[in-house]
Amino acid sequence: MDRMQLRALAKINLGLDVLRRREDGYHEVRMIMQTVHIFDQLQLEKRREEGIRVRTNLYYLPENENNLVFKAAKLLWEEFGLPGGISIQLKKYIPVAAGMAGGSSDAAAVLFGMNRMYDLGLSMQELMQRGVQIGADVPYCIMRGTALAEGIGEVLSPLPPMPPCTILVAKPGIGVSTRFVFENLKANELEYHPDIDGMLAALKAQNLKELAEHMDQGNVLETVTIPAYPVIQKLKETMLGCGALTALMSGSGPTVFGIFESRQSAKRAYGVLKRGRLAKQIFLTTPYNNRRIKYE
Structure with a gap:
């Protein structure tokens, strides 16, 4: 091949709690992760010339070792002493710096693809063990689906799939630094913690409304990001006003998503957001719940 x-x-994060800041500077988290049908496209191709070549469709993205795609390729390249070179074409559609793990998912796809192309024989678990060297979200992006993430995000437990629904995703025209958010989070002074256990019970019961109820105030990082970027709160309020069961910031933001029972209601909300110009990128999507890894 x-x-x-x-x-x-x-x-997206259905729930995101930060339990404490560890002595090594990392934060111990408890999160419910959910894959959605918004995706980047990658093409991997073997080359006779040695070296890793990365090309993207966005001029401002690095094409060197500062790109997680490059880091993923280099990790396997050096470990297995692979011959020749590899060319990676990356077309970005997932919003950048948006709390949606786009870079981590791209890196996960490269690990998966190179494992297949070069017949390395690595299991999913072995790929995930290597992925955490690139970023805390990479193991989950290899696993996909609905999962509980603990530790720094690398300790993963599969969960029952998210009930069927339509998800409206809106990213305003700003970028948020994950480092800024975590550096300004007062993890030991949080006044509330999301009801992660309630969300887990709702997933087990396959009850969408109950899940949405427990997701209220479900992301502690909002305590930092919303005061710095009030447009996030406006997006949440707009989605709720249009009939969303709940609306929440994903990751460290600034992307906001709303959960709708009906696609028709979500489409109306899409129109309101578009006319109001509150978001630069807007998507209508659904949960990805297939446990089989389908990168192709």
Whole structure:
């Protein structure tokens, strides 16, 4: 196999709690992760010339070792002493710097693809163990679906799939630094913690409304990001006003998503957001719940 086409899917956080800041500077988290059908496209191709070449469709993205795609390729390249070179074409559609793990998902796709192309024989678990060296979200992006993430995000437990629904995703025209958010989070002074256990019970019962109820105030990082970027709160209020069961910021933001029972209601909300110009990128999507890994 000399060439492979891949899809790297985005994620949202149905719940995100930070338990404490560890002595090593990392934060211990408890999160419910959910893959959605928004994706980047990657093409991997073997080359005779040695080295890793990355090309993207966005001029401002790095094409060197500062790109997680490059880091993923280099990790396997050096470990297995692979011959020749590899070319990676990356077309970005997942919003950048948006709390949707786009870069981590791209890296996960490269690990998966190179494992297949070069017949490395690594299991999913072995790929996930390597992925955490690139970023805390990479193991989850290899696993996909609905999962509880603990530790720094690398300790993963599969969960029952999210009940069927339509998800409206809106990213305002700003970028948020994950480092800024965590550096300004007062983890030991949080006044509330999301009801992660309630969300887990609702998933087990396959009750969408109950899940949405427990997701209220479900992301502690909003305590930092919303005061710095009030447009996030406006997006949440707009979605709720249009009939969303709940609306929440994903990751460290600034992306906001709303959960709707009906696609028709979500489409109306899409129109309101578009006319109001509160968001630069807007998507209507659904949960990805297939446990089989389908990158192609």
